[in-house]
Amino acid sequence: MIIVAQIATLIAAGVHLLAFVWESFLFRRPSVHEGIFRIPSGDVPAAHLWAFNVGFYNLFLGSGAIAGVILWWAGHDTPGRTLLVYTCLFMFLAGIALAVSDRMALSRQRGDGVVGALSQSVPPLVALIALAIG
Helix, strand or coil: CHHHHHHHHHHHHHHHHHHHHHHHCCCCCHHHHCCCCCCCHHHHHHHHHHHHHHHHHHHHHHHHHHHHHHHHHCCCHHHHHHHHHHHHHHHHHHHHHHHHHHHCCCCCCCCCCHHHHHHHHHHHHHHHHHHHHC
C-alpha cells in the first residue's frame, strides 16, 4: 500500500502543479479562464489577482508533496510520511471546500466545479487511505 500512497501523492502533486500553471501564468487565455475555470472574460480582471495567488498555493502544496515522496524514497521515513500526510490532508480538505463552494453556486453555475473538486480531492484521499491501511 505504500507504493499506492506514493503514486497517488505524485498524481495529486501533478494536479496541483498543473493548476499552478493555469492559474498563475495562463489564466488570461480564454481556453483557461472560460474553458477550465468557467470564468467569463469580463470577470478576468477582478479574478486574476485571486487566481495568481491561488496558483502559488497550489505550487507550494504540489512541491511539498513531491518533497515528501523524495524524502521517503531517500530513507527519511518519518519526515517524508509527515509531509505526505500534511499535504494530502490539505489538498483533500481544499477539494472539499471547492465542492462546497460549487454546491453553493459561488461565482459560477452549480456543477461547474465538480471535476475540479474531484481532481483535487480524490488522489490525496487515496494516498491517505493507503497510508492508513498500509
